[in-house]
Amino acid sequence: MENTVRRVLEILERDARTPPADIGAMLGVDEAEVRRTIQECERKKFIRRYKTIVDWEKTGDDSVLAFIDVRVSPAREVGFDDVAARIYGFPEVVAVNLVSGGYDLQVTVRGPSLKDVAMFVAEKLATIDRVNSTTTHFLLRRYKEDGEVLVEPEEDRRLAVTP
Amino acid sequence: MRVSRVVDSIPPSGIRRFFDIVSQMEDVVSLGVGEPDFVTPFRIREAAIYSLERGYTQYTSNWGLLELRQEVARLLARRYGVEYRPESEILITVGVSEGLDLALRAILNPGDEVLIPEPCYVSYSPCALFAGGVPVPIASDAGTGFRVRIEALEAAVTPRTRAILINFPNNPTGATLRRADLERLAALAQRRDLIVISDEIYADLTYDGEHVSMASLPGMRDRTILLNGFSKAFAMTGWRIAYAAGPPDLVAAMTKIHQYTMLCASIVAQKAALEACRNGEPEMEKMVRQYDERRRFFVKGLNDLGLECQVPEGAFYVFPSIRSTGLSSEEFAESLLMEQRVAVVPGTAFGASGEGHVRCSYAYSIDSIREALRRIERFVAGRRNQVDRGTEGQRDGERADERAGPERKHAAAVPARV
Numbered sequence: 001m002e003n004t005v006r007r008v009l010e011i012l013e014r015d016a017r018t019p020p021a022d023i024g025a026m027l028g029v030d031e032a033e034v035r036r037t038i039q040e041c042e043r044k045k046f047i048r049r050y051k052t053i054v055d056w057e058k059t060g061d062d063s064v065l066a067f068i069d070v071r072v073s074p075a076r077e078v079g080f081d082d083v084a085a086r087i088y089g090f091p092e093v094v095a096v097n098l099v100s101g102g103y104d105l106q107v108t109v110r111g112p113s114l115k116d117v118a119m120f121v122a123e124k125l126a127t128i129d130r131v132n133s134t135t136t137h138f139l140l141r142r143y144k145e146d147g148e149v150l151v152e153p154e155e156d157r158r159l160a161v162t163p
Numbered sequence: 164m165r166v167s168r169v170v171d172s173i174p175p176s177g178i179r180r181f182f183d184i185v186s187q188m189e190d191v192v193s194l195g196v197g198e199p200d201f202v203t204p205f206r207i208r209e210a211a212i213y214s215l216e217r218g219y220t221q222y223t224s225n226w227g228l229l230e231l232r233q234e235v236a237r238l239l240a241r242r243y244g245v246e247y248r249p250e251s252e253i254l255i256t257v258g259v260s261e262g263l264d265l266a267l268r269a270i271l272n273p274g275d276e277v278l279i280p281e282p283c284y285v286s287y288s289p290c291a292l293f294a295g296g297v298p299v300p301i302a303s304d305a306g307t308g309f310r311v312r313i314e315a316l317e318a319a320v321t322p323r324t325r326a327i328l329i330n331f332p333n334n335p336t337g338a339t340l341r342r343a344d345l346e347r348l349a350a351l352a353q354r355r356d357l358i359v360i361s362d363e364i365y366a367d368l369t370y371d372g373e374h375v376s377m378a379s380l381p382g383m384r385d386r387t388i389l390l391n392g393f394s395k396a397f398a399m400t401g402w403r404i405a406y407a408a409g410p411p412d413l414v415a416a417m418t419k420i421h422q423y424t425m426l427c428a429s430i431v432a433q434k435a436a437l438e439a440c441r442n443g444e445p446e447m448e449k450m451v452r453q454y455d456e457r458r459r460f461f462v463k464g465l466n467d468l469g470l471e472c473q474v475p476e477g478a479f480y481v482f483p484s485i486r487s488t489g490l491s492s493e494e495f496a497e498s499l500l501m502e503q504r505v506a507v508v509p510g511t512a513f514g515a516s517g518e519g520h521v522r523c524s525y526a527y528s529i530d531s532i533r534e535a536l537r538r539i540e541r542f543v544a545g546r547r548n549q550v551d552r553g554t555e556g557q558r559d560g561e562r563a564d565e566r567a568g569p570e571r572k573h574a575a576a577v578p579a580r581v
Binding site for chain 2: 007010011015018022025026027028154156158159160161162163
């Protein structure tokens with residue numbers, strides 16, 4: 001990948017709202033080129049979309065997030081894909097990954113309360129054909145997400161003026 | 164008087180007074196700091212924690228841990244192409260500050276002169292005086308991009324001149340020396356048999372082109388004391404860990420002083436530095452990329468405001484000219500702090516030739532720099548209005564033109580605000 005493209009992507013990954021003019025200044029290229037680069041990245045799907053990292057806890061939102069380990073019997077021809085599709089179709093499901101190790105699908109579910117999530121797992125997930133077992137872990141606290149440490153940032157401990 | 168004449172003769176640091184004012188104020192955006200905003204990379208901190216858990220709490224060899232000297236030798240060879248023997252040519256010091264003090268004390272006899280290109284770091288002249296030497300400041304200016312002029316150096320050489328003390332990339336100007344400049348400096352040192360003390364603490368923070376170490380030039384290894392360390396590139400200022408490399412006789416002399424005064428650098432810091440050498444470079448390079456982005460962003464911002472500055476090629480400082488405001492460096496820094504709560508350091512803190520400039524550090528997040536630029540813009544616009552009010556009855560800015568000289572045109576680019 002071309003160096004400018006990588007640098008633009010790195011800056012946007014840190015702060016997706018950095019104005020193209022500022023990115024241009026930071027990289028020493030003109031704004032128009034930055035805009036072109038961004039459009040190109042969007043077109044090529046290097047940039048999937050722009051999202052916001054929200055600290056929902058701070059907003060007083062008390063919805064819950066759960067990580068569910070799902071064991072599945074794979075089937076001929078389709079493997080795990082059909083079961084995965086059955087799972088990711090539900091709007092309650094935020095993420096689905098196929099993983100190696102003690103279970104197969106790692107599913108993230110969001111719901112208004114512990115009970116809602118538990119009921120969703122019991123009624124919708126556990127009952128899907130070839131799902132053999134589920135283990136639910138409720139999220140208690142987020143420390144770091146997408147490379148971003150969510151606990152209060154460390155203050156600037158430097159003296160205000162030093163030689 | 165109970166204090167020695169030498170100590171008494173040295174004026175208090177210009178930065179100190181400024182610091183006292185800043186620390187009393189709230190909501191200050193400071194661009195006054197000479198250290199990274201990054202915390203030491205975690206893998207380096209973790210290595211230090213582990214060394215403490217393992218009970219590494221003793222003195223080390225006066226020279227520093229041999230394995231650290233070996234890693235430093237590899238680092239110097241890898242990054243700057245200079246070869247040093249870890250056993251006899253590298254000394255681990257408590258910051259470059261200590262290395263500088265040792266170097267001067269190791270080579271100066273009373274009354275020996277040291278040529279010091281200015282603007283420069285605040286400690287050079289005082290350290291030369293403490294060592295019994297005579298600092299000879301050599302002014303440089305924006306006209307040469309704050310690169311020291313060899314002719315000026317040469318003209319200042321006397322039979323008492325022992326050494327030249329250089330610092331490129333430079334604090335406070337961000338200037339670097341090109342290979343051609345260095346070659347001419349090396350030729351001068353050889354012609355006049357001078358030692359070069361080369362403080363290369365900002366070497367890794369070189370953005371345009373490669374850093375050329377003084378010691379890498381033909382014939383210079385034997386007359387160069389190379390000082391470098393971990394503070395800036397690895398964000399390790401508070402650890403106080405650095406090194407000196409040079410020919411065996413000079414390094415041995417420095418070690419003699421070091422063993423009686425400092426004994427050795429802290430073992431925890433040495434263990435941390437070891438990790439920095441071995442595995443720290445990828446994270447260092449990441450930090451350097453960010454400084455580079457901030458540098459371009461900040462320089463463009465300042466130039467857009469009419470505060471003319473050259474693009475600094477190294478370190479993390481911009482040294483804009485503030486002449487277009489008609490203020491002196493001190494006035495500018497103080498008024499900017501009082502009116503807009505932005506802290507910068509007057510250029511005169513780094514020598515008389517810093518007049519007309521202020522040092523702004525860009526070891527801050529882009530958001531902080533953006534806010535600082537907004538405030539500086541308000542400040543400069545306010546100044547311009549004052550200047551205009553002072554010229555009532557004349558055509559706009561005419562008298563101010565006379566007052567501020569030709570650079571006045573830059574101020575005219577700043578939109579006046581009421």
